[in-house]
Amino acid sequence: MNRKKFIKICGLNCLGLTCGTLVLESCVGVKFIEGTLNNEFLEIPLSAFEMIENEEIRFRKYIIVQHNNLKYPICVYRNSSTDYVALLMQCTHQGTELQVFGERLQCPAHGSEFTKTGEVQNGPADNNLRTFPVEINGDILKLNLS
Ligand code: FES
Numbered sequence: 001m002n003r004k005k006f007i008k009i010c011g012l013n014c015l016g017l018t019c020g021t022l023v024l025e026s027c028v029g030v031k032f033i034e035g036t037l038n039n040e041f042l043e044i045p046l047s048a049f050e051m052i053e054n055e056e057i058r059f060r061k062y063i064i065v066q067h068n069n070l071k072y073p074i075c076v077y078r079n080s081s082t083d084y085v086a087l088l089m090q091c092t093h094q095g096t097e098l099q100v101f102g103e104r105l106q107c108p109a110h111g112s113e114f115t116k117t118g119e120v121q122n123g124p125a126d127n128n129l130r131t132f133p134v135e136i137n138g139d140i141l142k143l144n145l146s
Pocket of ligand 1: 091092093094095096107108109110111112123124125
């Protein structure tokens with residue numbers, strides 16, 4: 001194998017590894033759930049945040065809630081057992097659906113980034129994400145869509 005071919009193969013392998021890591025980061029552990037529409041509320045069980053790890057209950061940092069009546073999913077972050085933040089996953093630049101990467105949401109169209117509270121971190125988007133008030137009723141989390 002000559003030097004040029006070796007460098008080309010190494011470069012492609014590095015690119016593949018980088019892309020694979022990004023895909024894994026975006027997919028591993030992500031929980032999607034279908035919410036239940038109840039008047040102006042989209043409801044999900046709090047247990048949706050639970051996962052078993054090493055025989056212990058742990059909590060997901062976020063889940064993605066979907067419903068047929070919603071054009072965009074809603075990302076719900078769990079900060080504590082009583083503190084949740086619900087964000088519409090619609091980029092405020094030109095409306096592309098956002099992707100979640102841990103504690104930030106990123107737009108695949110032009111690269112805008114938002115924090116887990118919905119604030120713009122990087123443009124071109126100028127406006128923060130739409131958020132929804134959240135209520136807890138027993139073991140149900142209610143997102144107020146009105
Ligand atoms: S549509 Fe999201 S950055 Fe342009």
